Amino acid sequence: MATKTIFQKIIDREIPADIIYEDDRALAFRDVSPQAPVHVLVIPKQPIRSWADIADADAGLMSHLTLVIRDLAKKLELADGYRVVCNCGPDGGQSVDHLHFHLLGGRTMRWPPG
């Protein structure tokens, strides 16, 4: 069996995380190395490696994650705005091979990203 990613270990409760939301398809927890006052990772429980590995059949799951992020931003009171980021592959800066979305807020973001 392939080695579990750190995020799979969080899903399986093998390592701790500050989990702020969970349902049957999604999990959200605070990033261990926050880059903004609010920095949450939203992941599918299904082990999709990256944005590039999303299948057509995952369209419903992706819609669900979109709404989870929207609702979390509201719950976290990011009324002034926020940024949603998905790093894909080596050039995208992805370091964990389990699809995840960064929800960043609580400060003004800069553009372009590095």
Ligand code: 5GP
């Ligand atoms: P990526 O660079 O792949 O887009 O994002 C991976 C994110 O996962 C990074 O922001 C990193 O800080 C976070 N991260 C890595 N390991 C852990 C961990 O064990 N726990 C939590 N909560 N976040 C982690």
